[in-house]
Amino acid sequence: MQHDFDEAYWEQHWQAHPARGPGSMRTNPPNPYLAREVEDLRPGTALDAGCGAGAEARWLAEHGWQVTAADISAEALAGAAERAAASGADRVEWIQADLGVWEPEARFDLVTTHYAHPAMPQLEFYDRIAGWVAPGGTLLIVGHLHGHDGHGQDGHGHGHDHEHGPPAEASVTAAAVAGRLEATDWEVVTAEEAQRGLPAPGGREVTLYDVVVRATRRR
Ligand SMILES: C[S@@+](CC[C@H](N)C(=O)[O-])C[C@H]1O[C@@H](n2cnc3c(N)ncnc32)[C@H](O)[C@@H]1O
Secondary structure, X not given: OOOOOOHHHHHHHHXXXXXXXXXXXXXXXXXXXXXXXXXXXOOOEEEEEOOOOOHHHHHHHHOOXXXXXXXOOHHHXXXXXXXXXXXXXXXXXXXXXXXXXXXXXXXXXXXXXXXXXXXXXXXXXXXXXXXXXXXXXXXXXXXXXXXXXXXXXXXXXOOOOOOOOOOHHHEEOHHHHHHOOOXXXXXEXXXXXXXXXXXXXXXXXXXXXXXXXXXXXXX
């Protein structure tokens, strides 16, 4: 199915999404690649771009980061802020923004995104958020792997209907993402394609096919 991944689409998505239960995006645990890639970094300022239900933003706050968590969906942010308040994660500023046009006031020590796919072309979105990393800072992109968009991910709860995985235009390869990062400006630390299981509604487990790219900005 074709979608415009605009504010109306995401708002409707979050309003329709179940509040809890296995596979609910609202209660999924933090993305495991975040802890793996970030836990050895010295905490500073962080942007979670397309934070959704906020699990990654909360994890960052709980690990000492001063977090800006941005999403286009007011519905997603309301739930995320509520859960953060309940868990005492108070180092998060939740902002509603279309990251296709938003500009930060300052650059961040860490910019991360997990499966955000806006209306703009995916790789151009990654270019855009990469520009918000401060010198010496880190970019961490976790995205959907291209070529696994039809089967195997159905029901994974990352914003797609249950018969189809993420659409082709929202998926990438590790080489394509890393290839956007000029060697003069970036040291690519991680560029991998991986798969993992995630609990899904009905007691099932689905397989997520992911791209994980971490890079450090040289200047
Ligand atoms: C598939 S969900 C992933 C949410 C969360 N990061 C996670 O891993 O569970 C994609 C998120 O990106 C947000 N998003 C999409 N387009 C956006 C845009 N232009 N600006 C900000 N957020 C956007 C959506 O509202 C949604 O919460």
